[in-house]
Amino acid sequence: MNVEYVSANPTGPLHVGHARGAIFGDALAALLEFAGWDVTREYYINDAGAQVDVLARSAHFRYQEAHGRAVEIAPGLYPGDYLAPVGVAMKAVFGDTLLDRPEAEWLPVVREFAITAMMAMIREDLAALGVTMDRFQSEAALAAQGKVEAALARLSEQGLIYQGVLEPPKGKTPEDWEPREQTLFRSTAYGDDVDRPVKKSDGGWTYFAPDIAYHFDKVSRGYDLLIDVFGADHGGYVSRMKAVVAALSERKTPLDVKLVQLVKLFRNGEPFKMSKRAGDFVTLRDLVDQVGPDVARFTMLMRKNDAPLDFDFAKALEQSKDNAVWYVQYANARAHSVLRSGAEAGIGEAEIGAADLSSLTHEGWIDIAKKVAEWPRLMEMAAESHEPHRVAFYLFDLAGAFHALWNRAREEEALRFLQAGDEAGAPARLAMAKAVSVAISAGLGILGVTPVTEMR
């Protein structure tokens, strides 16, 4: 199967919204892999639209700047200073050969250079989060291979493409609305509300057209299941993408679209003030630098994908019960602590593996055993419903049960893992610690969070 996520435009650094999509998609992919699927993690590069021309012009300004010219970035371009190194790099490669030339001459060259640089930066950002993609699919490459025309021809054969005029949207009719004939895709035949334009009135493709080609490409690769992870602002695209995949696969390839809601940033309960100046936003890298990949990942996975997320930087780093990441890590560290002590006392893997658990009749042991026993079923449900957050919540519950057992043992000697005078029962009790640790480690592994074995 195929999971597509992030797919941010290659025009700048990834921000926190992208981070959530990346973390969600990555955890979902790992979860499905765990469930037995062969998963391709894919990133779709929008490197063919107008936005990459804007990128190229912005980069060309930085290129001039690298030549010592005092230039002012024109309005409408990307002002972020992340393009400055790109300008310097271009000077090193091209010298002054791209200066004072007509745009038509330098644009394709600068565009390709800048896109390559942006994608390198994006890969680094993703790597900082622990996210690695299997495949990067270029929109421009698909277009160059005539895939857009081919996909549209396919739909045309099915009688799903026609010339028509759309009704204006009710209620908020734009001032300049006038009926225009466009090339439309009959998505209503597959459950959409209205038919969708694939060509603009000037004859150029809409954004939808290359997306059709891209999904046709994915269908053609023979996946049993496609999953798209989109930002919530792409919610309006879900029904048309489902329609087009159904049409192109003769309803054989299911497409599940997961919408990831917005992230609101806080610090000590106060909303994070962001300057409105374009190009100034909280980047994925800022996030990782401040809280680390483990905290970023677990915190964002403690929320359903379709619910908005409040992310508090201060809380994320707190070491207490309100910090779920810390709490789960702590449980694992405690489990490993007793396992280490056991090993020192001569009770190792072999003894634990051969332990007879029937001696664990105390209610406290039964409780933790029940919780551990939920693990397989829970993982199965999480994978089936495409909801990695369930794993995170389960780990939090399991850690809670383990801490509760631990605390009870202060009063009740019988619930201690290592008891002076009852060495014979230690292997069985340590087996419970081992089971908790295995469940937590495997669960955290799927979420992409390092399972620590010691608190520092």
Place this chain on the structure above:
RNA sequence: GCACCCGUAGCUCAGCUGGAUAGAGCGCUGCCCUCCGAAGGCAGAGGCCAGGGGUUCGAAUCCCUUCGGGUGCGCCA
């Protein structure tokens, strides 16, 4: 106006796809501990599951509807 998502404790959120007295964390109240296995522990109060209707032996969960919030809605990607 239409579509999608959301509405569960004071706050932030879970709720195993229709099952028994609806859960957690924070906050609040009250005890205990602050020595041995960590950076505390235990208990309690607090819910018309937004409102209404329906399906069902049974609904927070499924359907319809109202209200409230978010996102999006041809020639932007």
